[in-house]
Amino acid sequence: MTEFIVDTTQHTDNRMARYKVGIETRERILEATRTLLGEVGVEGITLKAITDRAGVRAGSFYNLFDTKEAAVFTVVREAITAIDPGSEGTETLDDLVDAYVNFMTKQSSMAQVYLQVAVTATRNNDSIRKRFAKGQQYRIERFTEALRRELPQLSEEEARARVERLIAALNGFGIALLIDPGFDLAGNTKRMLELTRQT
Amino acid sequence: MTEFIVDTTQHTDNRMARYKVGIETRERILEATRTLLGEVGVEGITLKAITDRAGVRAGSFYNLFDTKEAAVFTVVREAITAIDPGSEGTETLDDLVDAYVNFMTKQSSMAQVYLQVAVTATRNNDSIRKRFAKGQQYRIERFTEALRRELPQLSEEEARARVERLIAALNGFGIALLIDPGFDLAGNTKRMLELTRQT
DNA sequence: TTCAATTTTGACTATATGCTCTATTTTATA
DNA sequence: TATAAAATAGAGCATATAGTCAAAATTGAA
Numbered sequence: 001m002t003e004f005i006v007d008t009t010q011h012t013d014n015r016m017a018r019y020k021v022g023i024e025t026r027e028r029i030l031e032a033t034r035t036l037l038g039e040v041g042v043e044g045i046t047l048k049a050i051t052d053r054a055g056v057r058a059g060s061f062y063n064l065f066d067t068k069e070a071a072v073f074t075v076v077r078e079a080i081t082a083i084d085p086g087s088e089g090t091e092t093l094d095d096l097v098d099a100y101v102n103f104m105t106k107q108s109s110m111a112q113v114y115l116q117v118a119v120t121a122t123r124n125n126d127s128i129r130k131r132f133a134k135g136q137q138y139r140i141e142r143f144t145e146a147l148r149r150e151l152p153q154l155s156e157e158e159a160r161a162r163v164e165r166l167i168a169a170l171n172g173f174g175i176a177l178l179i180d181p182g183f184d185l186a187g188n189t190k191r192m193l194e195l196t197r198q199t
Numbered sequence: 200m201t202e203f204i205v206d207t208t209q210h211t212d213n214r215m216a217r218y219k220v221g222i223e224t225r226e227r228i229l230e231a232t233r234t235l236l237g238e239v240g241v242e243g244i245t246l247k248a249i250t251d252r253a254g255v256r257a258g259s260f261y262n263l264f265d266t267k268e269a270a271v272f273t274v275v276r277e278a279i280t281a282i283d284p285g286s287e288g289t290e291t292l293d294d295l296v297d298a299y300v301n302f303m304t305k306q307s308s309m310a311q312v313y314l315q316v317a318v319t320a321t322r323n324n325d326s327i328r329k330r331f332a333k334g335q336q337y338r339i340e341r342f343t344e345a346l347r348r349e350l351p352q353l354s355e356e357e358a359r360a361r362v363e364r365l366i367a368a369l370n371g372f373g374i375a376l377l378i379d380p381g382f383d384l385a386g387n388t389k390r391m392l393e394l395t396r397q398t
Numbered sequence: 399t400t401c402a403a404t405t406t407t408g409a410c411t412a413t414a415t416g417c418t419c420t421a422t423t424t425t426a427t428a
Numbered sequence: 429t430a431t432a433a434a435a436t437a438g439a440g441c442a443t444a445t446a447g448t449c450a451a452a453a454t455t456g457a458a
Contacts, residue, residue, distance in 0.1 A: 017434085017435085018425095018426095018433075018434060018435090019424085019425055019426070019433085019434055019435070020425080020426090021424075021425070021434090021435065021436095022425095022434065022435060025435075025436090039319075039322060039323060040240075040242035040243075040319065040323065041239075041240045041242055041243060041319055042243075043239040043240055043242065043243025043244075044239075044240060044241075044242025044243045044319075045242075046414085046415065046416085047415070047416055047417080048414075048415070048416090056436075056437090057436065057437050057438060058416080058417070058418090058437090058438080059417095059418085059419085059420095059435085059436060059437055059438070060435065060436050060437075061417095062416095062417065062418075063434080063435060063436075064435090067416085067417085068415095068416065068417090112318075115318045116318055116319065118318075118374050118377075118378065119240075119311075119314050119315055119317075119318055119374055119377060120238075120239065120240055120243075120315065122377070122378055123238055123377075124238060124239060132378075133378075136378065161383075164375070164382070164387075165372075165387045165390060165391075167375075168368070168371040168372050168374065168375035168382070168387065169367070169368035169371045169372070169391070170371065171371040171374055171375070172367040172368045172369065172370040172371020172372065172373075172374070173364075173367050173368070173371065174371075175317055175318055175367065175370055175371070175374075176363070176366075176367035176370070178317075178318060178321070178322075179317065179321055179331075179332075179335065183363070183367070184360075188363075188364045188367065191364060191394070192364075192368070192394075194394075195390070195391075195393075195394040216404090216405090217403075217404060217405090217455095218403085218404055218405070218454085218455055218456075219455085219456090220404085220405065220406090220454075220455075221404070221405060221455095224405080224406090245444085245445065245446085246445070246446055246447080247444080247445070247446090255406080255407090256406070256407050256408060257407090257408080257446080257447070257448090258405090258406060258407055258408070258447095258448085258449080259405070259406050259407075260447095261446095261447065261448075262404085262405060262406075263405095266446080266447080267445095267446065267447085399458100400457100400458085401455105401456100401457095401458095402455105402456100402457100403454105403455085403456090403457105404453105404454080404455070404456095405452105405453080405454065405455080406451105406452080406453070406454080407450105407451090407452075407453085408449100408450105408451100408452105409448105409449095409450100410447105410448080410449085411446100411447085411448075411449105412445100412446090412447090412448105413444100413445080413446085413447105414443100414444075414445065414446095415442100415443080415444065415445085416441105416442095416443085416444095417440105417441085417442090417443105418439105418440085418441080418442105419438105419439090419440085419441100420437105420438100420439095420440105421436100421437090421438100421439105422435100422436080422437080422438105423434105423435080423436070423437090424433105424434080424435065424436085425432105425433085425434070425435080426431100426432095426433085426434095427430100427431090427432095427433100428429100428430090428431090
């Protein structure tokens, strides 16, 4: 049964912006945080780097966020959520893989955050790790169902094993794209899909 | 033509240890740096974390290394080098992939450093990025030659494309192993090899 | 056993960091 | 246009950080 990702740990860490400028400032701060997280990771980001890039002073930052971690966690959550497309319950594997390719290419700063979290924060930060694991779980479930819709003869276990391989490889392709912007992400994911479908 | 990785930027940053205790201390510091780099990445590591874990005070550290970065760079270089096995010039693809699996499982702290560098430091640190790129280049070369020894009918381009896909997927498998220690690295790399060989 | 070279310690420095607080400016509404 | 709420700047605080240095302890060769 497909479960939806529900944000159960909604922090009260983020203060509400009421005026338009405040909302814009909040978005600039999150954008700066997003970029920086992709560059230096959860453990390397500093407040000064965030505020400098967002073009605000510390006071403005703390008018909108309780702590540095609140902004970081907001962006990390966003990245973990954004990698999964909205669900109709009947997507094909192609749809899901397309969505992945789109995420990596069209939302590359979020994709970088996602990959950073995959290699780093899953071991250092408990709430980030839990959220990441939940998303991972959900994604495997969804891919597995899509694969079995295509190939009903596959056992649950075999389908899941193939999907885990597929998703792991896709993450590797995402990193390859970071390293070399010329990496043929679409072509390689297509080939990987063929392997996944092969009986 | 296979080129060997030669350390052309040998830094004079590391001071020589003369006595046995000094050499042991140096190794403890590098071990601590290795573990921490795998956990928090190049941008997140601190001197205090290194010295605390190594069980030394700042003065001892600076007796052996000129800067924090010197120790970091030493470990990063080591990790980038260690992923490639010594060459006889006639390894099979299986040999190379086995070596990769071994690196990931038997030298996991270095493997973590390697993956950290792959997603992070390639964009922030010029000397690390260059060294990483060189290793990447070399690895692709080596894998491609091995593949063409097996399948001589493959064009250079096709072989290279398959190898790039293979290596990218392996990195993804490495991350999957970090996230879930139960991930079947050996089995999945074997399947990935089959795809790589398929005509 | 002596002793010069090496290693270690830990106090110290300067700067960076996360965050607070108040005064000032800006915004939206009536 | 007056006004209360919201946003901003930036000085200031406590702690963390990278790195220095001189004195004390340890090492190993003669």
